[in-house]
Amino acid sequence: MAVRATVSRFPIDTDAREGSGLLWGVTVTPFAASDENGQSPAYGSGGDLLPRCENCWAYFNTYCELEQWSWSCSLCGNLNGLSSDAIERYSRPQSCAEMMSSFVDLELPPQEESDEAALEACPVYVAAIDLSSSEEFLELTKSALLAALEALAPGSLFGLATFSHKLGLYDVQGPIPVVKNVFIPPEAEGTLTIELEDVMPLLQFLAPVDTCKDRIASALETLRPTTSWERTTAAGQGLEGVLLGGRGFGVAMEALCGYLGSEYGNTFALARIFAFLSGPPDYGAGQLDTRRYGEQYASQRKDPDRALLPEQTPFYKDLAAVAVQAGVCVDVFAVTNEYTDLASLKFLSIESGGSLFLYTSTEDSTLPQDMYRMLSRPYAFGCVLRLRTSTEFKPGNSYGHFFPDPQYENVQHVICCDSYATYAYDFVFENNIGFSRSKSDVPTLQIAFQYSVVVPPQELSNSGGVSTSRTKHHSLQRRLRIRTVQFGVAQNIHELYDSCDPEVVLSLLVHKVILASLEEGVREGRLLLQEWLVILAAQYNDAYKLVQYSNGNSIRSQLDVAFSQCPQLQSLPRLIFALLRNPLLRFHEEGVHPDYRIYLQCLFSALEPSSLHRAVYPVLTSYATPDKQAYPRHSLSRAALLTSGSPIFFLDAFTILIVFYSSTADQTLPFPPPHDCLLRTTINKLKKERCITPKLIFIRGGQDDASIFENFLIEEQDVDGSGLTSVMGFVSFLEDITQKVLEFMK
Ligand SMILES: [Zn+2]
Numbered sequence: 001m002a003v004r005a006t007v008s009r010f011p012i013d014t015d016a017r018e019g020s021g022l023l024w025g026v027t028v029t030p031f032a033a034s035d036e037n038g039q040s041p042a043y044g045s046g047g048d049l050l051p052r053c054e055n056c057w058a059y060f061n062t063y064c065e066l067e068q069w070s071w072s073c074s075l076c077g078n079l080n081g082l083s084s085d086a087i088e089r090y091s092r093p094q095s096c097a098e099m100m101s102s103f104v105d106l107e108l109p110p111q112e113e114s115d116e117a118a119l120e121a122c123p124v125y126v127a128a129i130d131l132s133s134s135e136e137f138l139e140l141t142k143s144a145l146l147a148a149l150e151a152l153a154p155g156s157l158f159g160l161a162t163f164s165h166k167l168g169l170y171d172v173q174g175p176i177p178v179v180k181n182v183f184i185p186p187e188a189e190g191t192l193t194i195e196l197e198d199v200m201p202l203l204q205f206l207a208p209v210d211t212c213k214d215r216i217a218s219a220l221e222t223l224r225p226t227t228s229w230e231r232t233t234a235a236g237q238g239l240e241g242v243l244l245g246g247r248g249f250g251v252a253m254e255a256l257c258g259y260l261g262s263e264y265g266n267t268f269a270l271a272r273i274f275a276f277l278s279g280p281p282d283y284g285a286g287q288l289d290t291r292r293y294g295e296q297y298a299s300q301r302k303d304p305d306r307a308l309l310p311e312q313t314p315f316y317k318d319l320a321a322v323a324v325q326a327g328v329c330v331d332v333f334a335v336t337n338e339y340t341d342l343a344s345l346k347f348l349s350i351e352s353g354g355s356l357f358l359y360t361s362t363e364d365s366t367l368p369q370d371m372y373r374m375l376s377r378p379y380a381f382g383c384v385l386r387l388r389t390s391t392e393f394k395p396g397n398s399y400g401h402f403f404p405d406p407q408y409e410n411v412q413h414v415i416c417c418d419s420y421a422t423y424a425y426d427f428v429f430e431n432n433i434g435f436s437r438s439k440s441d442v443p444t445l446q447i448a449f450q451y452s453v454v455v456p457p458q459e460l461s462n463s464g465g466v467s468t469s470r471t472k473h474h475s476l477q478r479r480l481r482i483r484t485v486q487f488g489v490a491q492n493i494h495e496l497y498d499s500c501d502p503e504v505v506l507s508l509l510v511h512k513v514i515l516a517s518l519e520e521g522v523r524e525g526r527l528l529l530q531e532w533l534v535i536l537a538a539q540y541n542d543a544y545k546l547v548q549y550s551n552g553n554s555i556r557s558q559l560d561v562a563f564s565q566c567p568q569l570q571s572l573p574r575l576i577f578a579l580l581r582n583p584l585l586r587f588h589e590e591g592v593h594p595d596y597r598i599y600l601q602c603l604f605s606a607l608e609p610s611s612l613h614r615a616v617y618p619v620l621t622s623y624a625t626p627d628k629q630a631y632p633r634h635s636l637s638r639a640a641l642l643t644s645g646s647p648i649f650f651l652d653a654f655t656i657l658i659v660f661y662s663s664t665a666d667q668t669l670p671f672p673p674p675h676d677c678l679l680r681t682t683i684n685k686l687k688k689e690r691c692i693t694p695k696l697i698f699i700r701g702g703q704d705d706a707s708i709f710e711n712f713l714i715e716e717q718d719v720d721g722s723g724l725t726s727v728m729g730f731v732s733f734l735e736d737i738t739q740k741v742l743e744f745m746k
Pocket of ligand 1 (some may be wrong): 077078
């Protein structure tokens with residue numbers, strides 16, 4: 001669990017926070033294997049025995065004062081009694097994880113053993129494939145699923161379903177695959193008239209991957225796109241000559257969630273649906289009207305600022321609630337260049353803990369690699385995340401892809417969570433007192449993360465006394481991970497600025513501008529961001545007494561918007577500039593596709609701070625040869641490139657990696673870089689560590705089209721995309737900020 005704060009020394013009170021212009025909050029990556037400094041948790045058992053404060057329910061931790069019979073809570077100060085068992089345990093501190101580290105991962109006792117429990121522990125995966133599609137789409141989907149089958153843990157169950165104007169369920173457990181179809185009613189309010197359990201019993205549908213891999217593969221080979229004849233017939237002889245795509249996605253997903261959630265009264269603890277979609281749902285319940293895209297382009301009158309960001313129907317949000325209830329996580333893979341209205345669809349994936357992937361073409365799609373990666377890494381299921389703070393402050397807003405608890409504040413549910421998934425919180429003071437000026441108050445956070453992991457059968461064999469029937473199955477292990485973190489209090493504004501972590505500030509800002517653009521439009525999101533920087537710069541200039549008010553005319557020349565006195569703040573203007581240049585915040589008129597914007601919103605709002613930094617302001621390095629680095633860091637400017645004189649540049653923009661050979665590079669340098677060189681090793685390492693598969697591109701300047709690389713060199717580009725102005729990008733942006741700071745300070 002990594003926890004990073006915008007400032008490691010907290011503001012002393014509300015005035016100090018507001019007076020600094022900085023944000024106050026944290027990012028939390030709960031399932032990260034180590035903390036932000038690379039330390040692993042102390043592992044232990046008996047999570048259910050961990051003492052809790054009777055006043056604030058915080059867990060006992062190393063910061064609590066322990067007496068012989070009692071302990072005082074490090075969050076609220078309450079004195080709590082110790083049970084005789086705990087006294088006995090804590091007399092041998094080396095044997096207890098919670099006495100050794102403020103970061104612990106404790107097993108919770110197993111649930112009752114029964115065949116039913118063992119079955120529930122099997123990971124269940126269902127592929128739902130769009131047949132209202134093309135041969136190319138199906139080819140890509142097949143290779144993605146073949147990759148997935150290789151990555152699935154032994155003992156997993158797999159189901160194959162298709163959708164179009166009908167929903168198809170495959171039974172691959174017999175000698176030849178059998179498909180049973182149910183017609184989806186075309187009406188917008190329709191649901192299936194028959195339970196899927198009656199169409200095919202769930203256990204016939206879910207096949208063990210171990211024994212059925214080949215049969216699943218041959219069933220995949222039989223998939224064909226529905227013919228246009230089939231679709232028009234289903235749509236009632238082509239309604240008024242309009243050819244419907246016949247993509248009954250909404251009903252199919254609703255039925256599958258119910259199917260997986262219904263068995264044994266409860267659910268499989270970990271069911272995951274991979275939905276492969278080749279275009280907008282346009283048939284039956286949950287169909288989306290894609291004409292709004294055309295209308296938007298045709299006339300700017302229709303709320304252009306919100307740029308198709310709001311959902312057009314609550315259908316998928318409601319469906320996400322059903323999925324969460326059933327413990328089903330849905331990953332949506334949209335492979336399309338058509339307008340698909342991800343703004344409406346996204347809820348199904350992000351609220352159920354799944355991912356949203358968008359590939360605009362079948363040709364260079366990294367879908368199979370993404371799928372393989374996603375399934376080969378560890379996952380936490382059925383997670384509950386709870387943040388507690390010491391008494392002087394409390395969480396304000398929370399951000400990220402979770403489902404808030406309907407009853408308890410600051411409790412979030414995450415159906416499925418990988419080691420990258422990151423959430424953010426900002427803080428407010430409990431009252432106008434703040435932290436005490438003497439150094440007695442230590443701001444403390446405690447994050448409790450309860451989750452389940454699937455333990456493969458082989459790991460059970462040495463846990464002792466295991467029955468033979470149990471060893472065949474996966475088992476579900478419930479764990480409680482607790483991290484308690486203490487922070488300092490900044491005694492003045494300089495200490496506050498010096499303790500700033502700009503990457504975490506960027507994370508919180510990105511969450512805020514995404515929310516602002518969803519609610520009030522992209523223009524409003526941009527304004528918010530610029531205003532934030534203006535206020536920060538004004539407060540900073542004020543704090544460092546950089547401006548002499550008596551000498552009115554020279555204020556402008558004295559103003560420092562580059563934060564030259566404070567290294568910790570120096571990267572912020574560039575980050576804000578880059579964010580304003582990012583498609584996330586560029587105007588619809590500049591050609592940012594609304595689905596792409598939604599995809600970026602979903603991606604950015606789950607990234608941990610360092611990855612987000614790369615995605616917003618890519619890392620540009622240069623090489624003298626493929627084996628020798630020249631400079632570790634360049635600003636994203638053409639001028640910087642030219643003056644460096646390096647022949648090879650490597651750009652990491654998180655979703656894309658570009659190797660660029662300058663047109664003046666020595667012709668004897670091998671292109672592309674050979675497989676055993678330093679540059680390749682660097683690339684492979686980056687690819688391996690990443691949650692998605694970045695696209696790798698090699699460009700030879702002067703021979704290949706270099707525009708994709710040049711577009712990343714943003715510092716000479718206009719910030720607002722207005723295009724043909726004589727002033728240059730980042731420099732004129734800073735001038736503009738200076739002007740606004742002046743106005744603000746007056
Ligand atoms: Zn307490």
